Amino acid sequence: MSNLNFLKPNKDNLNLFLVLGTLFFALGIIDFCLNNFYEKNITNFLPGYISFFTPLIFSMIGLHFIRIEFTGIKFLDELNKNINTNNFNASLSICIIILIIFSVAPLLNWFVLDATFIGDNKEACTDGGACWVYIKTWFNRFMYGMYPNAEQWRVNATFIIVLGLIGAGYFFPLNYKKYLTFYYVIFLPIISFLLIYYLISGGEFGLEWVETGAWGGLSLTFIVSFFSLIFCFPIGMMLALGRRSDLAVVKYSSLSFIEFWRGVPLITVLFMSAVMFPMFLPDGTYVDKLIRVIVAITLFEAAYTAEVIRGGLQALPRGQYDAAKSLGMGYWRLHLLVILPQALKLVIPGIANTFLALVKDTPLIFVVGLLELVGMLNLAKTNPKWLGFSMEGYVFAGIIFWIICYSMSKYSQKLELKFKTDR
């Protein structure tokens, strides 16, 4: 017990300091929990404002005691290095820990402990937590919109076939690999379109016709983003090349096209496709709402894709162009074989971000009256039998979108690493 200094904890009295520190830290956290969740203030005897800060003070004293360098205990050293380097850092760490406890406990209660999972009507939900029965009851509507229940296998079948076709590219035999681009860029969109036209829309081969107004829910999100994504990429590429062209007319028309779409919000573009576009067509022609929406979103996102690809084109050194030209390559061969493969590799993160933005923008199609997932939520929320469950609906949709977008961004990071070549 030599030179016990409480201001400077040292290794000599390691065990004492560890016990004291842990005790004080635990006291702080317990004080906080009692204050917040059980409405008991164990530090009542202190004036109000001190009592308010006691959890922080206690925990800081605790962390101060265990701040001992080179103890040899691996966990403690890591802890000190990462969250407990000095008093300021310790106080921030405690604030974060308190914040986590403060938010996680009620959330856990709401999500799981007090939530209702079993039942089939509103009356089942009495525990005060989330009412997942609501999601269960409306699940089909959230996924397929107003698509007739008996016909929903058609949507499922289409998605499974398209997913299968996308995956099939992965198993191409080696000597057919050169057709892969053709397969993805031309064959797949056509097949998907035919599938959606004949299978989801129906009307032929004895299948009941389902109008596009009835499509909805998450499957509509997928359909809209899938087609916009496929079409916006080649258009964006052409625009990017056009913007860097030497030909004045091509350059300035691409430039103004890009700047126009980038300057206006998507919601006004959708407004335009809904109310203004029919005025521009010959009287009597009717273009399906869904097609109009897909065209609008495609053009809008193509402008953003074009700017991203342009960034990649600009990043390539001049020597690449000169070398290809000296081999006698023309404009198209030069770009298709030399420039674009390198440029596209560089802009994978940017392209992924544009695609993510596209998926996140699809809910906006409620403007023209198409109801995908978020639109269906707003519809379900106004159903008189199920009033007051908007929170569950939005949380559910939020989680679904988060999973889609987060996995997409993680995948793009993986792709970026895979294609990374040193230059």
Added chain:
Amino acid sequence: MKFKKILPQFLTLLFIVLIFGFFTMNAQENMDTRGIEFGFGFLTKEASFDIQFSLIDYDGSMSYARAYLVGLLNTLLVSFIGIILSTLLGAVIGVARLSPNYLIDKTASFYVEFFRNVPLLLQIFFWYFAALRALPMPEDAPLIFGSSFMTIKGLYTPAPIWNNFDIFMISLVVAMFVIYFFNKFAKKKQEEEGIQYPKFIISLGIFIILPLLTFIIGGVDLSWSFPELKQLAKTSFTYEGGMGIPPELIALTLALTLYTATFIAENVRAGIQGIGKGQKEAAASIGLTPNQVLKLVILPQALRIIIPPTTNQYLNLTKNSSLAAAIAYPDLVLVFAGTAMMQTGRAIEIVGITMATYLTISLAISVFMNWYNKRIAIQEK
């Protein structure tokens, strides 16, 4: 060779002309059959609809042009608040992501990964229809900071009542000018004679003291009007006096700020990470204090990386504010492209004006930012 250059240009031109010609011809024909005349004369007609929230005087007897102005100002208001708040939050989160403290780093990155992967529209709906609806009714609302009430009908805060407000504003402008010239003078002194003034403290002093003086000698007077509960009917209450901020504005600002801040945070992080360690060490080795290193070496370089993508985020925020239409916040899209279009039926003119407005705002911000960028860019010799 010449033919090869002219042909694609000619084809592009032909394509554009054909499309535009086709559209104009159809539009002409359609409008003829429906008996609509193309023109902007409707702007001066009486709008005869009300707008819930307006920064300037407005009522139904005023013209469509006035309604347009109200919508535009509301859009600018929410964009302005959103830009300021998301910059502050984004900077804090961006720095937090670089913190050596494990907990802070992880919490910040959790926030970023969560909020930027959920559609903005969904977030707006969440705040408006789910979170803010859980607030108490006016009669049960607790007092916040001794003066404000957060209720289901919005936030009620004390409103300032000014006397001679214009004199106060003039004093602020004068203070700005004085500070500008003082800084110029201080810089000159430092460069010529090496004398250093405590620039920041003196500037702050001028900024506070000059406007305060107007209270004493300029006849400026400030008092507060506090919101007070008032019973409208048996079960219907509201607050009188003070300033009422509608829940639509709160939900929209919250969602826009939280969403855009994640992108700004990533820009800030990339900017600070983009500066080599050598810069910091070199600056420290010539004897600069940590504060000076940050102010003179790190920030000027980091800002060059941070500003261009952040400008894009500001533009996105302004454009995203048009989602206000979904929760009935009376912005440009709702007031003009919504209500006004339903009433007049002039789709082409109104959608055209709306798009032109956003285009102007976007181009103006990007022109300003290009100028600013050029000003702070490294001048290579």
